[in-house]
Every structure is written in C-alpha cells, then in structure tokens.
Amino acid sequence: MQFQKLLFIINPKSGNSDKTNLERQIKSVCAKNNKDYALFYTTGQNDQEKIKEKQSDYQADTLIACGGDGTVNLVAQNLFHSETKLGIIPLGSANGLAHELEIENDVEESLETLMKGRVKDIDVICINDKNYCLHLSDLGFNAQMIKDFEENEERGMFAYAKSFFSSLIDKKATDFLIEFNGTEKDVKAEMIVLANASSYGSGAVINPGSKLDDGSFELIIFKPMPLRDLVSLTLESFLGDIKNSPYVEIYKVESAKIYCEQAELLQVDGELKGEHKEVKAEIMKGAIKIIA
Numbered sequence: 001m002q003f004q005k006l007l008f009i010i011n012p013k014s015g016n017s018d019k020t021n022l023e024r025q026i027k028s029v030c031a032k033n034n035k036d037y038a039l040f041y042t043t044g045q046n047d048q049e050k051i052k053e054k055q056s057d058y059q060a061d062t063l064i065a066c067g068g069d070g071t072v073n074l075v076a077q078n079l080f081h082s083e084t085k086l087g088i089i090p091l092g093s094a095n096g097l098a099h100e101l102e103i104e105n106d107v108e109e110s111l112e113t114l115m116k117g118r119v120k121d122i123d124v125i126c127i128n129d130k131n132y133c134l135h136l137s138d139l140g141f142n143a144q145m146i147k148d149f150e151e152n153e154e155r156g157m158f159a160y161a162k163s164f165f166s167s168l169i170d171k172k173a174t175d176f177l178i179e180f181n182g183t184e185k186d187v188k189a190e191m192i193v194l195a196n197a198s199s200y201g202s203g204a205v206i207n208p209g210s211k212l213d214d215g216s217f218e219l220i221i222f223k224p225m226p227l228r229d230l231v232s233l234t235l236e237s238f239l240g241d242i243k244n245s246p247y248v249e250i251y252k253v254e255s256a257k258i259y260c261e262q263a264e265l266l267q268v269d270g271e272l273k274g275e276h277k278e279v280k281a282e283i284m285k286g287a288i289k290i291i292a
C-alpha cells in the first residue's frame with residue numbers, strides 16, 4: 001500500500017547538521033509527490049508519549065525520524081509489529097542505522113529514498129523487556145566511552161578521540177556468565193556487544209556478515225587484550241577483519257542471558273541505560289517496517 005500521511009519527527013538538537021532548510025525541503029518534496037505531512041519537534045521530555053498522541057491525532061501511516069540513532073530508536077518504539085512504516089532522515093552525529101541501510105546523509109537524497117517507499121522488515125533486539133535495539137548495544141568499554149564523552153563539554157572528533165583514549169587507560173575486564181544456544185559460558189571480557197547491525201557509526205565493522213533481517217543477532221565477546229593488540233584490532237575492525245582476532249568471539253543467537261560479576265554500564269543505540277548485573281536479550285523478528 002502506498003503511504004500518504006507522513007509525520008516528520010525532528011530532533012532539533014541532534015548532530016551538528018544545519019536544519020534551517022529542513023522544513024522547506026520537506027514541504028517541497030511532499031508537494032512534488034502529492035503527500036500530506038505534519039511536523040513534530042522533540043523536546044527531550046516525554047517525547048514517546050507525545051509522538052504517540054500526535055501519531056493518533058494525525059493518523060500517520062509513516063513516521064520519519066529526523067535525527068541520529070537515538071531519535072530513530074525513540075520513533076521506532078511506537079511502531080513494533082504495526083503496519084505504520086519508519087523512515088529516516090539522518091541528522092545525527094553518527095547515524096549508524098542509516099549508514100547500515102545505505103540511506104544517504106544528504107537531506108534531499110534521503111527524502112527521495114523515502115518517496116520511493118521501498119519497505120524492508122527488520123529485526124529488533126528486546127533488552128530486559130524495556131529497551132529496544134535496532135543497531136548495536138554493549139556492556140563495558142564502549143558504554144564507558146559514551147559516558148565519558150557525554151560528561152565532557154567538548155564535541156567533535158577530537159573530543160571523541162579524547163574519550164576513547166581515557167576509556168582505554170581505565171579499561172577493565174569483568175567476569176560474565178552467559179547463557180545462549182542451550183549452553184553456558186564463563187568468560188572474562190572487556191566488552192560484550194549485542195549486535196543487530198554490522199558497524200558503529202564511525203565505520204568500525206564489529207559484526208561482519210550480519211543481517212538486519214535474519215531473525216537473529218550476534219553476541220560478540222571482547223576478551224582482555226594488551227593495549228598494543230588493541231591498536232591492531234581497531235585497525236582490523238575498519239578493514240572488516242575482526243572475526244579472525246584471537247581476542248574476539250562471535251555467536252549467532254536468538255536470545256541470551258548475561259550475568260555480570262559487577263554491575264556494568266549498558267548502552268543501547270548510543271543511549272546510556274544505567275548499570276546492570278543481569279541482561280536478558282531476545283530477538284523480535286521483523287518487528288519494524290523500514291523505508292530504505
């Protein structure tokens with residue numbers, strides 16, 4: 001069925017991108033393609049409820065997240081297993097999911113992709129029955145790095161690099177017990193990733209060969225490694241070669257339970273979700289209809 005009523009959900013604070021022309025660009029493309037549209041600006045407060053209300057008042061058949069991965073995740077939460085479709089105009093700093101779906105960073109081009117309306121069903125990982133991951137989640141090192149970055153006033157690549165190196169200095173390994181695929185595994189790890197997608201927004205390939213629609217996700221264990229090997233592992237990740245590293249184990253699963261010896265910081269699609277001693281993850285197959 002063709003879509004006709006588009007609700008654009010705009011995060012005015014995402015990324016560093018200039019959004020001054022966005023309304024004009026949306027108006028022009030919707031007029032050209034004969035689509036009705038409405039706009040909603042997020043505030044950072046109770047956005048999910050407000051979006052639900054607006055969606056029901058306007059009777060939207062498509063919700064378009066204009067922002068980064070956090071905005072995409074927020075909008076998606078109103079759409080699981082529904083016929084209402086999700087579109088993306090990538091306007092965040094990293095835009096990991098848009099990158100994975102090969103949606104162009106340019107606003108006009110991503111609007112054109114939207115108008116073509118090709119729909120794919122993608123999986124979502126449900127975490128602890130209340131968080132939902134469309135892209136990548138992790139416990140440990142990367143979540144700590146996001147925390148360090150968020151606590152810092154500075155922005156941009158230099159600030160990101162600073163957070164990376166300060167997290168490297170403080171990195172630690174924790175004991176985990178993991179239940180998956182009918183087995184239990186005791187492991188010491190610096191990071192455990194729950195991966196629906198293949199790469200971080202930086203371009204580092206963490207999960208080569210992954211698919212967003214295969215009804216499973218990957219559990220990726222990063223075992224303790226000396227700093228000198230971490231440099232080569234980082235390089236391997238940019239070359240998509242990570243699975244050959246002796247410090248990395250990758251398992252394809254439909255569900256998993258992770259018990260941490262000490263509470264570990266969790267991040268889901270770039271948003272911090274507090275410290276946890278237990279994490280339960282389950283795949284929701286084909287839960288979102290996405291236009292890409």
Ligand SMILES: Nc1ncnc2c1ncn2[C@@H]1O[C@H](COP(=O)(O)OP(=O)(O)OP(=O)(O)O)[C@@H](O)[C@H]1O
Nearest residue numbers: 014015042043044067068069070071092093094095
């Ligand atoms: N009006 C607003 N003012 C302040 N914060 C907001 C507002 N609207 C949304 N937010 C916050 O923005 C965050 C999501 O940002 P988003 O992930 O879309 O962009 P980003 O962080 O720049 O991009 P990426 O995740 O791709 O790196 C959420 O934490 C949300 O609460």
